[in-house]
């Protein structure tokens with residue numbers, strides 16, 4: 001799991017179906033693409049100017065535009081960017097990545113699941129996202 005694939009907003013691109021799923025067209029991840037953050041592109045001057053590396057380093061964290069995508073991901077995918085960033089802030093990146101591997105390894109094949117689907121992109125087994133806490 002790559003550190004540079006954790007986006008400024010707290011999305012872990014290591015677990016994005018566009019990055020992981022071999023059946024999708026593929027994406028290098030928000031940071032490697034140099035877009036700052038896909039969810040907030042064009043909306044945040046500090047991210048655009050690279051004044052901050054993660055949203056939690058900003059005085060306005062969590063700002064309304066982050067909370068918008070936060071609400072959507074918690075509801076649709078049971079995945080919280082704000083919780084990720086708070087964990088990174090308190091425990092550090094290596095501990096966060098370790099926890100993500102533990103939470104998101106497929107119980108059937110051991111490879112990484114995605115936050116976007118109940119179906120493992122590698123072995124096709126279904127693992128309910130509601131239970132991944």
Ligand SMILES: [Zn+2]
Pocket residue numbers: 106107108109110111120121122123124125
């Ligand atoms: Zn699997």
